[in-house]
Amino acid sequence: EPEVTQTPSHQVTQMGQEVILRCVPISNHLYFYWYRQILGQKVEFLVSFYNNEISEKSEIFDDQFSVERPDGSNFTLKIRSTKLEDSAMYFCASSRTGSNQPQHFGDGTRLSIL
Amino acid sequence: AQSVTQLDSQVPVFEEAPVELRCNYSSSVSVYLFWYVQYPNQGLQLLLKYLSGSTLVKGINGFEAEFNKSQTSFHLRKPSVHISDTAEYFCAVIAANAGGTSYGKLTFGQGTILTVHP
Numbered sequence: 001e002p003e004v005t006q007t008p009s010h011q012v013t014q015m016g017q018e019v020i021l022r023c024v025p026i027s028n029h030l031y032f033y034w035y036r037q038i039l040g041q042k043v044e045f046l047v048s049f050y051n052n053e054i055s056e057k058s059e060i061f062d063d064q065f066s067v068e069r070p071d072g073s074n075f076t077l078k079i080r081s082t083k084l085e086d087s088a089m090y091f092c093a094s095s096r097t098g099s100n101q102p103q104h105f106g107d108g109t110r111l112s113i114l
Numbered sequence: 115a116q117s118v119t120q121l122d123s124q125v126p127v128f129e130e131a132p133v134e135l136r137c138n139y140s141s142s143v144s145v146y147l148f149w150y151v152q153y154p155n156q157g158l159q160l161l162l163k164y165l166s167g168s169t170l171v172k173g174i175n176g177f178e179a180e181f182n183k184s185q186t187s188f189h190l191r192k193p194s195v196h197i198s199d200t201a202e203y204f205c206a207v208i209a210a211n212a213g214g215t216s217y218g219k220l221t222f223g224q225g226t227i228l229t230v231h232p
Contacts (some may be wrong), residue, residue, distance in 0.1 A: 001123065004157070006157075031218055033198075033219075033220075035220070041224075042222050042224050042225070043158070043204065043206075043222040043225075044222075045219045045220060045221065048219060050131070056219055058219075071196075078197040090157065091157060093158075093219055093220075098187060098217075100146045100165050100208065100210065101218065102160045102163055103147065103160075103218060103220060104160070105150075105157040106157050107148070107155070107156050107157040108157055
């Protein structure tokens with residue numbers, strides 16, 4: 001069965017540094033998402049992406065965050081200047097269509113900010 | 115906006131016993147409902163979904179859930195659990211009436227850790 005793949009599985013970065021988290025969604029999916037889960041807290045929606053533009057974003061997704069689909073297969077999340085509170089597990093997801101279609105999740109990238 | 119409450123943060127149970135994981139939601143519009151499972155060091159895997167139709171839905175690994183609109187609940191059940199069911203379970207909703215304003219934003223509950231003891 002096709003899977004969403006995320007790299008790296010664990011990223012350690014100094015505070016203030018830029019970090020890029022990478023995802024390869026399922027190939028025939030059209031909608032892409034990033035979520036994060038701070039340790040001990042809920043999984044939170046960050047952003048959805050469709051047709052090469054952001055379709056929805058949460059209040060968490062401020063100017064420090066950006067997403068990009070640089071080619072036909074990758075979907076990236078960039079944090080420009082990381083803060084300690086950005087430490088979390090970041091999940092990428094994709095779905096065939098939006099709204100009621102199940103989202104398929106990757107295994108996540110654990111981001112640790114020192 | 116939607117919100118999801120999972121009433122139990124941890125549920126310990128013995129192998130072969132039945133289990134129910136509770137989920138309540140709040141929304142001003144109709145919603146689609148999902149249960150996801152997360153095994154250690156893995157991503158979220160879809161267990162089952164309710165979109166419309168029969169309120170009793172069956173998923174993978176012998177799990178089922180019942181949508182109760184009047185009680186705004188979507189409780190997950192399994193009649194007989196196995197050690198391998200030990201995992202964290204998440205209830206989630208998406209606004210059904212997208213109307214161009216939602217592209218599938220999932221709102222999650224806090225998660226319930228199911229621990230199955232031998």
